[in-house]
Amino acid sequence: MSTESDCPFCGIVAGTIPSTKVYEDDKTFAFMDIAPASDGHLLVVPKAHAKNLLEIPAEDLAAVAQTGQRLAQRIMATLDADGVNLINSCGEAAWQTVFHFHLHVIPRYAGRDGLTLPWVPTPGDADAIAATGARLASD
Structure with a gap:
């Protein structure tokens, strides 16, 4: 699994940076966002470092999406939410602040x-x- 020494999300996955873990499998790690937009806001990351949506391998992207869906279902059932947003920001101009691919739930x-x-x-x-x-369409 590739990691970046200065990446906070790699540190969270490795356990060297504390987090509130919600879910983990062989490809993904989900944890509570420390600056939540709403009650229950969490992040899903691939365990292997990928800078953003343009660089994440398709297999890891699919795993993150599946984990995001699983946790969205759990949020709806457990927190009595009325809906859920799945958000990814790719690039600084799109509000990405941590350059390790992540999906906001x-x-x-x-x-x-x-x-x-x-x-x-x-x-x-x-x-x-x-x-x-x-x-x-032509490209």
Whole structure:
């Protein structure tokens, strides 16, 4: 398993940095977020270091997604949450602050958690959307 000596999440997986572990299997490790957005907010990481979504091996990504789903189900049943967000930030411009791939599992409590969308969904320019879609489809 690859690790980075200065990566806090590698330290958590290795047990050299304390955490509140929620789940562990051969590929993933899940622990409570120390700066939670809501009650029950946790993180799922691959045990092997990968900087971000662009670098994580597909097998580890699938394992993190499966663990995220399992824990989302547990959150809904155990914490009586009304919903759950699964969030990954890839790159500094996308709010990534720890450069070890991680999936936020954030319980949502309708009208009780104070969280809002980070953007206001509004209809976009249909021609621009189609042009961008065509560029992405051709690559």
